[in-house]
Amino acid sequence: MDKTEQDELKKAAAKIAADKVENGIVLGVGTGSTVKFFIDWLGQRRNEGLKLKQIVTTSSRSKKQLEDLSFKVDELCDVDQVDLTVDGADRVDDNLDGIKGGGAALTLEKNVAVNSKKNIWIVDESKLVHHLSGFKLPVEVLPISAMQVKRRFESQGLNPEFRMVDGKRLKTHYGNYILDLDISPIPVPEGLADYLDHTVGVVEHGLFLNICDEVIVAKSDGIEEIKR
Numbered sequence: 001m002d003k004t005e006q007d008e009l010k011k012a013a014a015k016i017a018a019d020k021v022e023n024g025i026v027l028g029v030g031t032g033s034t035v036k037f038f039i040d041w042l043g044q045r046r047n048e049g050l051k052l053k054q055i056v057t058t059s060s061r062s063k064k065q066l067e068d069l070s071f072k073v074d075e076l077c078d079v080d081q082v083d084l085t086v087d088g089a090d091r092v093d094d095n096l097d098g099i100k101g102g103g104a105a106l107t108l109e110k111n112v113a114v115n116s117k118k119n120i121w122i123v124d125e126s127k128l129v130h131h132l133s134g135f136k137l138p139v140e141v142l143p144i145s146a147m148q149v150k151r152r153f154e155s156q157g158l159n160p161e162f163r164m165v166d167g168k169r170l171k172t173h174y175g176n177y178i179l180d181l182d183i184s185p186i187p188v189p190e191g192l193a194d195y196l197d198h199t200v201g202v203v204e205h206g207l208f209l210n211i212c213d214e215v216i217v218a219k220s221d222g223i224e225e226i227k228r
């Protein structure tokens with residue numbers, strides 16, 4: 001599939017999600033190339049009369065796009081609860097568990113997602129897998145202990161590498177580093193998530209387990225909506 005075809009699929013999934021947004025809700029808006037299309041559709045729905053109570057988002061990129069469309073964007077700490085969050089994903093398995101963080105926005109994405117009553121992911125069919133695999137697992141780590149955490153991961157056979165940009169370690173929104181773990185497939189995602197949740201120096205990781213309620217998958221032969 002070439003990029004133009006893939007973008008058409010992303011756009012189609014994003015439109016279905018935008019049509020599900022109801023008036024008066026607090027909406028969470030995720031990050032990534034698929035969500036970019038969702039924000040465009042959201043702008044169109046607003047022009048047609050959609051009125052939201054509040055919007056929060058998970059990255060400065062999405063925030064800028066929303067603000068360019070004249071949406072007012074609040075911080076997560078300014079809302080009681082998010083009603084619905086629409087986000088992309090890097091991989092989604094048969095249980096609707098996923099890997100996220102390809103765009104390094106995982107920490108805020110997970111914070112918004114777990115504080116959202118409903119989470120919808122929008123993906124093209126290339127993201128679907130039976131078992132989580134085919135994408136390095138992003139882990140956000142504190143710079144102060146990043147080397148020690150990396151060595152610990154190496155000793156566990158998790159094959160960590162710092163994510164680099166322009167020859168330097170990528171810094172997240174919160175000033176942390178990303179270690180991408182090369183493990184595919186991930187044999188027991190729950191076990192790995194538990195290990196990472198209890199590793200000092202890990203800020204957050206890209207295993208999103210038991211979080212997604214519904215995935216809208218755009219396939220070349222049509223849209224599939226999969227519910228948990």
Ligand SMILES: O=C[C@H](O)[C@H](O)[C@H](O)COP(=O)(O)O
Nearest residue numbers: 032033034088101102103105
């Ligand atoms: O950190 C980035 C996010 O987890 C994105 O939602 C994810 O990488 C999917 O992005 P895209 O829609 O560009 O594939």
